[in-house]
Amino acid sequence: MSTPLQVYEPFRAGLPPLIRYWKSLWSRRRFIAEYSKSELHEQHFDSVFGQLWLILNPLLLSGVYYLLIIIIGGSSDSTRYAHLTASLFLFYLISNSLSSGVKSVTTGQRLILNTAFPRIMLPLSATIVAISKFLPTLVVFFVIRSFIGLPYSWQMLWAIPVLFISVLLALGLAIAISCVNVYFRDIASFLPYLTRTLLYLSPILYEASSLKPKLRSLEIFNPLFPILDSWSRTLVHAQAPVTSSLLQGLAWALGILIFGTYFFLSREREFAVRL
Amino acid sequence: MRELGLTYTTAIDRKPTLKSRAKSLGRGTKQTRVVHALNDVNLDVEYGHVLGVIGTNGAGKSSLMRVIAGILPPTQGRVEVFGKVSTLLALGVGFNPSMSGRKNVYLGGLAAGLSRDEIDEHFEEIADFSELGEAIDSPMRTYSSGMYARLAFSVAATTRPDILIVDEALSTGDAKFKEKSLNRMKELRGDDRALILVSHAMLTLKDICNDVAWLHKGKLVQRGRPDEVIDAYQEFLQVGKSAAIDEDV
Numbered sequence: 001m002s003t004p005l006q007v008y009e010p011f012r013a014g015l016p017p018l019i020r021y022w023k024s025l026w027s028r029r030r031f032i033a034e035y036s037k038s039e040l041h042e043q044h045f046d047s048v049f050g051q052l053w054l055i056l057n058p059l060l061l062s063g064v065y066y067l068l069i070i071i072i073g074g075s076s077d078s079t080r081y082a083h084l085t086a087s088l089f090l091f092y093l094i095s096n097s098l099s100s101g102v103k104s105v106t107t108g109q110r111l112i113l114n115t116a117f118p119r120i121m122l123p124l125s126a127t128i129v130a131i132s133k134f135l136p137t138l139v140v141f142f143v144i145r146s147f148i149g150l151p152y153s154w155q156m157l158w159a160i161p162v163l164f165i166s167v168l169l170a171l172g173l174a175i176a177i178s179c180v181n182v183y184f185r186d187i188a189s190f191l192p193y194l195t196r197t198l199l200y201l202s203p204i205l206y207e208a209s210s211l212k213p214k215l216r217s218l219e220i221f222n223p224l225f226p227i228l229d230s231w232s233r234t235l236v237h238a239q240a241p242v243t244s245s246l247l248q249g250l251a252w253a254l255g256i257l258i259f260g261t262y263f264f265l266s267r268e269r270e271f272a273v274r275l
Numbered sequence: 276m277r278e279l280g281l282t283y284t285t286a287i288d289r290k291p292t293l294k295s296r297a298k299s300l301g302r303g304t305k306q307t308r309v310v311h312a313l314n315d316v317n318l319d320v321e322y323g324h325v326l327g328v329i330g331t332n333g334a335g336k337s338s339l340m341r342v343i344a345g346i347l348p349p350t351q352g353r354v355e356v357f358g359k360v361s362t363l364l365a366l367g368v369g370f371n372p373s374m375s376g377r378k379n380v381y382l383g384g385l386a387a388g389l390s391r392d393e394i395d396e397h398f399e400e401i402a403d404f405s406e407l408g409e410a411i412d413s414p415m416r417t418y419s420s421g422m423y424a425r426l427a428f429s430v431a432a433t434t435r436p437d438i439l440i441v442d443e444a445l446s447t448g449d450a451k452f453k454e455k456s457l458n459r460m461k462e463l464r465g466d467d468r469a470l471i472l473v474s475h476a477m478l479t480l481k482d483i484c485n486d487v488a489w490l491h492k493g494k495l496v497q498r499g500r501p502d503e504v505i506d507a508y509q510e511f512l513q514v515g516k517s518a519a520i521d522e523d524v
Contacts, residue, residue, distance in 0.1 A: 008345055008354040031385035038371040038382055114368040115386055116345035116360075183286075184293040272347050273283040273310070 015265050025118040032121050036128040039100075045133065054136050062088050065205060078148045080207070082236045086141050087204040087228050090163075093134040094170045094224065095195045100126035101174025102181050102188045109275040119268040120261070123174040130170060141235070153238035162230045162241060162249070169223060169253035176260030179267055182274050202228050223252035280351025281313040281338055281493075312338035313349070314493045320486075322358075322437070325460065325470040327484035327501060329477075329508055335493040336473045340364055340440050343471065358437025358469070361387055363428060365442070372416040376407055376426055379415055383430045397434050404459070405429040406452070421449050428452075432459050439463060442473040457483055477505050 015021075025032075037046070044050035062085040069075055069084065104122040105112070112119060181187045199205075201222050208216070208229040219225040226249035230241035284307045288295060296306060313335045320326045328336050341347040342354060344362045362368075369386025370379045380401055384394040394401075402411050405425045415423065432439060439460070460470055460483055474480055480487055480501055487504040489496045491511075497504050 004358065006345060006356040006360075008342065008348055008356070010350050010352075011348050028385070028388075030391055031382075034382050034385050035369075038374055038378070042371060042373045110365060110368050111386060113341070113346065114344075114362055114364040115388075117386070117388070183291060184296065185290040186292040186294055190293075269348050270283065272341060273285045 011269065015262065016269070021118055021265070025121060025124075028117060028121060031117075032125055032128065035121070036125045036132070039125060039129045040132055043129075051136060054133050055140050058085075058089050058092055058137050059140060069205065079150065079236060082141075082145055082148055082150055083207055083232045084204065085144055086235045087202070087232055089134065089137040089141055090166055090228060090231050091199060091202065091204055091224070092137070093130055093166060094173065095198075096133055097127045097130035097170035097174045098177060098195065099188075099191060100129050102177045102191055104174065105178045105182055105271060106185065106275065112271050112275060119271055120175060120264055123178040123264070124171065126178070127167070127171045127174050130174075131167065145235075150236065151238055155240045156234055156238050158234040158241050158246075159231065162227060162234055162246070165246070165249045165253045166227050166231070168257050169227065169249075172253060172255075172257030172260040174260075175264045176256065179260070179264040182267070182271055198222070198224055201225070203232065204228060207232065220248070223249070223256065226252070276316055276318045276343070276352065276354050278352035279313055279316040279318075279339075279342065279349050279354060280311075281335075281342055281347060282309060282311050282350045283347075284309050312493050313342065316352075316490075316493075316495045318488055318495065318498065320438075320469050320471060322469050323464060323467045324485045325464050325472060325483050327480035327487040328471060328473045328490060329475070329480065329487060329505065330490035331512070333492075334490040336490055337364065337442055338493075339490065340442050340471065340473060343438075344440055356438065359388070360438045360440060361431050361434065361436030363431040363439070363441045368427070370415055370423075370427070373414055375413060376405070376411040376415055376418070376422075377402075379426065380411075380430055383427065384434065387431065387434075389434055393434060401426075401429045401433045404433050404455075421452065425452050428456050428459075432456070432463065435463065435466065436468065438469045438471070440471045440473075443475065453479075477509070481505060 040046050040050075045054060062081075065084050065088070066081055070077075070081060101123045104126040105119065108119075108122045111117070111122075177187065177191075202224040203211070208219070208225070211219075219229075226245040230245050230249060233239045233241045287306060287308055291306065299306060316335075316339065318326070328339065330336050338347065340362070341364070342349050343356065344360050344364070345356070346362075369383045371382060374382065380398060381391065381394055384397075384401075385391070405411070405422075405428075407422060407426060410418070410422065411426075415426075418426070431441075441460070457479065460472070463470055464483070464485075470483075472480065472484065484501045486498060487501045488498040489504050489508050496511075497507055
């Protein structure tokens with residue numbers, strides 16, 4: 001009988017054979033898609049009302065902040081509302097990836113205990129779910145943008161690499177935090193504080209350009225800062241992003257993704273005995 | 276399997292937390308323990324054979340199954356697996372209770388490493404074997420444990436894997452389905468597939484297995500003809516040939 005041979009031997013500390021690992025992950029792409037779909041189904045986001053909620057939720061949030069900033073704060077600049085909405089929607093892509101990702105490994109316990117598969121698939125699915133929730137909000141943003149009457153320009157295409165960097169960051173964060181949660185199950189309880197802090201420290205409720213130079217120098221410590229600044233410049237102001245901001249965002253995203261992936265892959269073989 | 280050993284470190288708390296770790300700082304409280312799950316196990320299973328695995332709770336049976344399936348890497352020795360493995364170590368792995376049985380056949384099949392085409396090809400057979408009828412289109416949260424078991428077994432066994440590993444998964448099905456499942460396993464055996472069956476149901480093991488391996492505290496105590504090994508195991512347990520040990524428990 002001609003059959004494939006699989007050999008299991010003790011492994012040295014560190015990474016599994018990467019080529020075989022990525023091939024195995026690629027061969028499971030259909031499962032990743034179905035698994036993500038099933039997660040969306042469980043959260044009712046494949047129904048009309050579920051999708052409506054996807055749009056309503058960030059819209060209501062931006063409405064609350066509009067009330068705070070534009071009405072109570074007395075600002076009459078409609079561009080600021082567009083900035084607020086665009087930034088908030090992108091922020092929720094990253095924050096949803098974190099909140100779904102944190103428990104992705106622990107909730108996949110039965111799967112991990114019973115099937116051999118690349119475990120990184122679980123936080124990857126959580127990020128796919130976050131992207132699926134983000135895409136309808138992008139449509140809403142363009143409707144708002146057109147309604148406000150902001151000008152369009154080819155420079156807005158810079159939003160594509162900015163979005164790509166955001167997805168890399170969201171994935172890296174989901175991978176890292178899902179692994180940490182295996183060892184410390186209460187990490188999810190700290191997450192709302194972390195995301196709320198990031199929300200206030202990032203240029204969402206305010207524009208990066210309005211910050212004092214002294215405060216701006218601290219932006220280097222916030223991975224979301226350069227990404228959200230570039231996002232607002234491209235999508236709201238229809239300008240090219242500042243190269244240094246874009247590179248800084250890319251460096252943060254790649255750094256977190258590489259570190260998170262290394263941490264996850266070097267630990268995932270013991271997940272089955274830790275869950 | 277050659278000189279197979281498995282030792283791992285696991286958390287003492289079922290759900291370790293940062294809070295408990297912080298509280299234990301400076302107190303010297305142990306947070307982890309080392310488990311020697313398998314020690315120097317040598318086993319071969321050939322195509323066309325069914326190996327039964329018996330042992331008391333904590334003997335290392337499930338750990339052995341997970342090492343063979345590639346879920347846990349061994350810490351000593353080597354496992355060579357020729358062929359595609361399908362595991363039934365727990366029921367409904369990969370299933371999503373909020374989705375229909377039909378969608379879960381695809382989800383469970385993809386989780387088990389099958390392609391969509393393979394599932395398409397076997398779908399009718401899986402649905403027929405599970406005897407779910409129209410319930411195949413109902414959400415799985417409405418299923419009884421027996422219906423769940425039937426669908427899970429159907430997905431794992433109908434696609435005819437080279438090697439099927441079943442770990443006490445049949446105990447939730449009704450008598451009729453158990454018999455049907457056993458017949459399917461005999462078919463797989465006749466079809467030159469390899470089966471490994473972990474069970475406490477001694478009659479079933481005697482009926483279906485060519486060989487039985489008895490594990491105790493991670494070590495292989497005996498391997499041989501089902502009658503001999505099961506008798507020795509029952510003598511060890513000092514239960515004799517009681518009805519309770521013969522049936523599923």
